[in-house]
Amino acid sequence: MSYKLFIPGPIAVSEKTLRAMSQPMIGHRSTDFVALYNSIQPELQAIAYTKDPVYLSTSSAWGVMEGSIRNVVKKKVLNCMNGAFSDKWYDVALRCGKQATALKFEWGQPVDPEAVRKELATGAYDALTLIHNETSCGCMSDLAAIMKVVREFPDVIAIVDTVSSLSALPIKKDELGIDVLVSGSQKAFALPPGLSFLSVSKKALDRAATMNDRGYYFDYVEFQKNHEAGMTPSTPVISLFYALRSKLDDIKAEGLENRYARHARLNQTVRDFVFGKGFKLFPKEGYGSVTLNCFANTQGIDLAALNKILKSKHKLVIDGGYGILKGKTFRISNMGDETDETIASMLKSLDSALAETPKATA
Numbered sequence: 001m002s003y004k005l006f007i008p009g010p011i012a013v014s015e016k017t018l019r020a021m022s023q024p025m026i027g028h029r030s031t032d033f034v035a036l037y038n039s040i041q042p043e044l045q046a047i048a049y050t051k052d053p054v055y056l057s058t059s060s061a062w063g064v065m066e067g068s069i070r071n072v073v074k075k076k077v078l079n080c081m082n083g084a085f086s087d088k089w090y091d092v093a094l095r096c097g098k099q100a101t102a103l104k105f106e107w108g109q110p111v112d113p114e115a116v117r118k119e120l121a122t123g124a125y126d127a128l129t130l131i132h133n134e135t136s137c138g139c140m141s142d143l144a145a146i147m148k149v150v151r152e153f154p155d156v157i158a159i160v161d162t163v164s165s166l167s168a169l170p171i172k173k174d175e176l177g178i179d180v181l182v183s184g185s186q187k188a189f190a191l192p193p194g195l196s197f198l199s200v201s202k203k204a205l206d207r208a209a210t211m212n213d214r215g216y217y218f219d220y221v222e223f224q225k226n227h228e229a230g231m232t233p234s235t236p237v238i239s240l241f242y243a244l245r246s247k248l249d250d251i252k253a254e255g256l257e258n259r260y261a262r263h264a265r266l267n268q269t270v271r272d273f274v275f276g277k278g279f280k281l282f283p284k285e286g287y288g289s290v291t292l293n294c295f296a297n298t299q300g301i302d303l304a305a306l307n308k309i310l311k312s313k314h315k316l317v318i319d320g321g322y323g324i325l326k327g328k329t330f331r332i333s334n335m336g337d338e339t340d341e342t343i344a345s346m347l348k349s350l351d352s353a354l355a356e357t358p359k360a361t362a
C-alpha cells in the first residue's frame, strides 16, 4: 500500500532523504559524530536567525514542549490557546504540576496581542507558551505583534512552538526576542518523525539552572553541556541526523528566500483552487497558515468519502479535520518538498475526486 501524504504531518519524505538515513551507524561520542553535529549547528541557527545553540532532541516535539515547561516555569505560565496543540500545552503544564492560566481563543482565531498584554500586566507570570502556526485549524498568529508585547515583560520567558512553520517562512528568533524556540522534524522539514529542535537563550538557560525538578532527558543544562562538546546528552537518533544533514544541503541548494517563496506560492495555488470549488478558509481572514490550508466544509460534502476516493483511486491522502473539527474542515499540506508539479497533480486528483464525492448525510 503506497500513497502520498498531503496531511499536515507527517509529511511525505523524499527518496534522497530516505537514502541518507540508510548510512552505517557511527558512535555518538566519535569525532565523526561531533563533525556531523557541528556541521548541522550553524545551518539550523541560520534557519532560526539565532546566535543561540539549537539542541537536537531525540523525541517528538512534545518532548521539548513539555521539557520547556519543566525548565523555565517557576511562578506561573500563560498558555495562549487557539487550537488542539495549544490547548494541550495548558493540560501538559498542569500535568507537570505548574500554575497555569488558559488564555482561550476560539479555534481558528489568532492569539490577540492585547489580551496577552492584559494578562501579563497582572505580573503573575514568568513564562508564556505560544503556537505560531496552529496546525490543527490552519491558523497562523501574528508572531511579531505578540512578541512585541511579550518583550515589555522582561521576566516572562516566551516558549514558542514553530513545529509546522520553521523553515517555511522567516522566523527571526533573536530579533523577535523569542527565548525558547521549539520545532520538529516531520512537518516543514519533511523528515521522518523522531527528532526535535530546541533553541534556548542565555536568559532561559540561566532560569533553568535555578529550577528544581527539571528531570534529565530534557534538561537544558544537560543539552548545553553536551552541545559545547558537539554532542547530545544520550544516544541520539543518528539516522535522522543523516536525514537532517541531507535536508540542510537541499535547503542550501534552494536558498531560504526561494524556499519561503515556494511555500507562499503553493499555498496560494491550493487556496485559489479550493475557493473555486466554493469552499472558504476556516481560520480568520488574514491569519491563514502558509504551510497548510484548513478549509471549512461549506459545501457539506462527505469528507470520509472524499478521502476514500483520493486514497483508492489517486493514491493520496488529505486530512478530514482534526479532533472537534472532524467532518467540518479539511486540511491540505503544502509544506516540505512540494513543487508546482506535485501540487498541480494533487489538485487534478482532488478535482476528479470532488466530482464523485456525495454530500454528507446529517
Ligand SMILES: *Cc1c(COP(=O)(O)O)cnc(C)c1O
Binding pocket: 009, 060, 061, 062, 063, 085, 131, 133, 134, 135, 136, 161, 162, 163, 164, 184, 187, 193
Ligand atoms: C505536530 C505538532 C505538534 C506535535 O508534534 P509531535 O512531533 O507529534 O510531538 C506540536 N505543535 C504543532 C504546531 C504541531 O503541528
